[in-house]
Amino acid sequence: RIDPAFDGDFKKVQTGQPSRDMQEDRHGVAGFAGTGTGRGMSPAEMVSSIGMPQPEHLQFASAAVASLPPALTEAAGEPFGASALLYGLLANSDGNTRAAQMNVIASHAGQAIHDETLKLLPWIDAVQREHRLPLAELAIAGLQGLSKTQYDTFCDATVHLIEADDQVDLFEYTLQRMIVRHLEPVFRSVAKPVTQYYDISPLLPHCAKLLSCLAYWGADDQASAEKAFFSAAGKLGASLSLKLLGRNQCGLTTVDEALGVLELAAPPIKKRILSACAACVATDDLITAEEAELLRVVADALNCPVPPFVPGLLHDRITSQQVA
Numbered sequence: 001r002i003d004p005a006f007d008g009d010f011k012k013v014q015t016g017q018p019s020r021d022m023q024e025d026r027h028g029v030a031g032f033a034g035t036g037t038g039r040g041m042s043p044a045e046m047v048s049s050i051g052m053p054q055p056e057h058l059q060f061a062s063a064a065v066a067s068l069p070p071a072l073t074e075a076a077g078e079p080f081g082a083s084a085l086l087y088g089l090l091a092n093s094d095g096n097t098r099a100a101q102m103n104v105i106a107s108h109a110g111q112a113i114h115d116e117t118l119k120l121l122p123w124i125d126a127v128q129r130e131h132r133l134p135l136a137e138l139a140i141a142g143l144q145g146l147s148k149t150q151y152d153t154f155c156d157a158t159v160h161l162i163e164a165d166d167q168v169d170l171f172e173y174t175l176q177r178m179i180v181r182h183l184e185p186v187f188r189s190v191a192k193p194v195t196q197y198y199d200i201s202p203l204l205p206h207c208a209k210l211l212s213c214l215a216y217w218g219a220d221d222q223a224s225a226e227k228a229f230f231s232a233a234g235k236l237g238a239s240l241s242l243k244l245l246g247r248n249q250c251g252l253t254t255v256d257e258a259l260g261v262l263e264l265a266a267p268p269i270k271k272r273i274l275s276a277c278a279a280c281v282a283t284d285d286l287i288t289a290e291e292a293e294l295l296r297v298v299a300d301a302l303n304c305p306v307p308p309f310v311p312g313l314l315h316d317r318i319t320s321q322q323v324a
Contacts, residue, residue, distance in 0.1 A: 065138070069123050072135065075116075075142075082142030083109070083154050084116035088124040089136055090161040090172065091117075101164045108157040129171075133296070136175055140182055151187040155179070173252045174297045177259075181300065197265040200272060204238050207273060209258040210298070212245035214280045218291055222247075224284070232280035236272060259301040270302040 065073065075081030087105050092098050106114040127135060146154060158179070162172045184190045197203055211232045219225035226244055233242040245254070262273055277298050281291040299305065 068135070069126075071120065071123050072127075073138070075120055076135070076138040077142050079143055079145040079150065080113065081116065081120075082139040083146070083150075084113050084120055085124070085139045086136060086143075086154075086175070087113070087117045087157065087161060088120045089132055089139075090158065090175070091121060091124070092165055094165070097165045101161050104160045104164065105157060108160060109153055132171060133174060136178065140178055143179075143183060144186055146187070148187050151183065168252060170252065170294075170297075173256070177256070177297075178300060193264055195264060195266050197269060200236060200265070200269050203262060203265055203269065203273075204236065204242060206258045206261045207236060207238075207276065208233075208242045209245060209250075209254050210262065210273070211242070211276060211280050213250040213255050213258075214277055214294070214298075215244065216247050216250050217294065218281050218284070228280045228283040231283045232276040235276040235279045259298070263302055265302075267304075270304055274299055274302060274304050 072085060075085045087101075087109070091101055102114060102118065105117055143151070143154065158176070162168055162176065168176075185192070200207070211229055215225040215229040215232070219228055225247075229242070229244045230239050233239040236242070262270070265273065274295070278295055281295065
């Protein structure tokens, strides 16, 4: 269907062996995000890699997936297990809240998937925080085999799991947004977003919202937040016109509102916005693994695919000249 002229010949591709750095990092899922705090990536490198994965990215992603516990990779590959895996990722660390969530799974999704979630929880609990989102990405792909009714049940249970502790954290927000963006078009009649903005000028107020939230997320104090914000604003050529929001105005609702508009921008505009976001978190000359994952959240919302952050391509420090 993609290419009527395809002759059916799948030629083998030689990708070589992962480098020593890649092999040494196979003890965890770090390949998706980096190797933890203290390793950074230049914003220019990150943005230039959008939509253009290199062989080393593919090799490293393969090695990272191979390092996952078989119980989790097997679960992520089929609808029933993928549902249980995502339920488990949403399980709260608080014992009482988790118990209430398990009751939600049983009542909304059934006893069988409750039992499967319970079986996977020890493996899921051992996954480090920065590795949870990449694991969720694998599971979301596995959900495409659900029926429409099963998908509706999954979404209903997911909402109840997230609301169990009366608050929504960054991971829960990210997971909900990814489910909607990647799965709603599969199971429901959803109109494809139409590009509405070919000029960044009308988008600047929404850029200010997003960059303000990013600036506060990565800053220890007001001065650091202001420095990060205006560094990012400079990337948009709007360092004088953009205003940093107050800290009390920043949160997931603000991020969601901004991304809802920015996703309607033309691809070149999206790339400029993502470049500004990268500069925002790199103002302190360091992009940590957690900040790299935050950038991936924005990149996913803007439909700008970012390859895995390979340790061999990361820098311990980033100079101000590289950020500029």
